[in-house]
Amino acid sequence: MTQRHAQRSLALMLTVILAAALTLSFIGFKVSEGTSLAYLADRGRQRLDLYETSLEREIDKYAFFPATLGLERDVVDLLVNGGEDQRRRINRYLSELNKRAGSLSIYVLDSRGHVIAASNWDQPDSFIGEDLSYRPYFHDAMAKRTGRFFGIGTTRGQPGYYLASPILVDEHAMGVAVVKVSLEQLETSWSTVEAPVLVTDENGVVILASVPSWKFTTLTPLSEERRRDLAQSLHYNARPLPPLGLKSLGVVGFGADEIVQLVRPEAEASQAFPVSGLFLSQSAPLRGTDWRLTVLSPFGDLRTMAWLNAALAAAGGVILGVAMIALYQLRVRTWERLRAREALQRAHDELERKVEERTRTLKEAQDELVHAGKLAVIGQMSAGLAHELNQPLAALHTLSDNAVKFMQRGLPGEAESNLKLISELVTHMGTLTSQLKSFARKSTGMPRPVDVRRSMENALFFLDRRLSQRSIRPEIDVEPDDLAVLADANRLEQILVNLLANAIDAVEGVEEPRLHLSVRRDGARVRIEVRDNGPGLSQSVRSRLFEPFFTTKDSGGGLGLGLAISAGIARDFGGSLSALDIDDGGALFVLELPSALASETIDA
Secondary structure: OOHHHHHHHHHHHHHHHHHHHHHHHHHHHHHHHHHHHHHHHHHHHHHHHHHHHHHHHHHHOOOOHHHHHOOOHHHHHHHHHOOHHHHHHHHHHHHHHHHHHOOOEEEEEEOOOEEEEEOOOOOOOOOOOOEOOOOHHHHHHHOOOOEEEEEEOOOOOOEEEEEEEEEEEOOEEEEEEEEEEOOHHHHHHHOOOOOOEEEEOOOOEEEEEOOHHHOOOEOOOOOHHHHHHHHHOOOOOOOOOOEOOEEEEEEEOOOOEEEEEEOOOHHHOOOOOOOOEEEEEEEEEOOOOOOEEEEEEEOOOHHHHHHHHHHHHHHHHHHHHHHHHHHHHHHHHHHHHHHHHHHHHHHHHHHHHHHHHHHHHHHHHHHHHHHHHHHHHHHHOHHHHHHHHHHHHHHHHHHHHHHHHHHHHOOHHHHHHHHHHHHHHHHHHHHHHHHHHHHHOOOOOOOEEEEHHHHHHHHHHHOHHHHHHOOOOOEEEEEOOOOEEEEOHHHHHHHHHHHHHHHHHHOOOOOOOOEEEEEEEEOOEEEEEEEEOOOOOOHHHHHHOOOOOOOOOOOOOOOOOHHHHHHHHHHHOOOEEEEEEOOOOOEEEEEEEEEEOHHHOOOO
């Protein structure tokens, strides 16, 4: 991969990462906002249920009062027969009942809508005699329905909730019983909750609210015509009914909830909850009324958290992108390393192939050198071999002639004796040629158990004439007699021939030449020693003794390869060949080879 290509790839990845980060930021914002809105909506619905239950429970405490008054015999008697004494008894009864119930007031209207008895009969602002026929709850009750109305009193200007029931006599509505209750205690409890709540009536006017200044405002602006109608009916006792200031920003979910914005003066910030800002508006109708309960769940830090989550999503995207770039770079480096490793492996394999080829070539050359060394030894022994063969051949010629003559003379006994001698000479010559053939052939080089004594005897056999010429009788010491090593018989004989030939050369000119061979076991190895009493080896000679083409003989006396080849053969078999100088004169060559079981020895 070129550097320019890598730079283009990196630039493209950075662009993709930036786009992915922006996408993740947008998705993170939407998911966070959606999740938060869903949680807010769920909490809002729970609040709606709670507030609705508390409002219904507060109203239901007084719902049975008007109907109960319609069952009072004295109340019915007052409507039918009148009487000042009866009126006073009913007034005192209503006053006592109002105190016990904790309501604002309790009163009775006749069929014309005039108050004929009231719990505040003895107060300066008593309702006695007032005409309340314009109130909607009066008309509902006279129509034999339960009346429900929230309004502001015309006498005291006190807002309250009116509950009315008809007073029936023979199925005819003779009057109306009314209970006016205050919901301020409920509003006070709402002021401590987590979210503002409000109740609107059938006109869209806020009649109950957890924020006092929100009461008698409208969720939507009223038309001038509607304002005039409400003012004439004294429904809200000439209150201005300004708009609350809610601005819808859109619906969420399936259209039941909406996001609204409310801007109110800072003076209202003393509430336990926010009274301005963004809210999730949720509303539900109140059972049995035309009212509507609305909960405004403040957004609070919802948008902030959504933006924070968006930033975290973007940061996560960037981190993921950086990690991907790092992974990409790592993969590129890994790929480059793999390519370099493959190239190195190819070079290594090629080198191994060449080394193996050269090793094989060297091995073949070494085998050829070993074989050449054997042939050189045979060449050096050619004169002795010719003598060894010529004598038996001459004897064979003489004995065969004599045998013919004995047969002609009728002397079969003498002829038979000559023929036996001829057979023995032929056997001797066959043994000699067989050993020469075995020594001359190329070895396989595979290590196997080899009898050390037999190899030593074969080596001495090849050097027998040289030993005889110099009157050397080798001393042989093998303990135990059946020692075997892991080697190749031909190569082991080659080592021994080289060592013995060098020893014979070393004792040339010595008055009493000696040659000592010893073999003994040394742990898991077999130690073969060849010792002579020649002039020995100097330090400078020992340091170069096993170098190829190094020789201490005169020109033409040798190539200097025998010891180098012998040391290489010993190493091939897992052994070693070393040379020592003896203090009392002479040289000592030590050949160490791995030991093998004599029972596994294979004849060469």
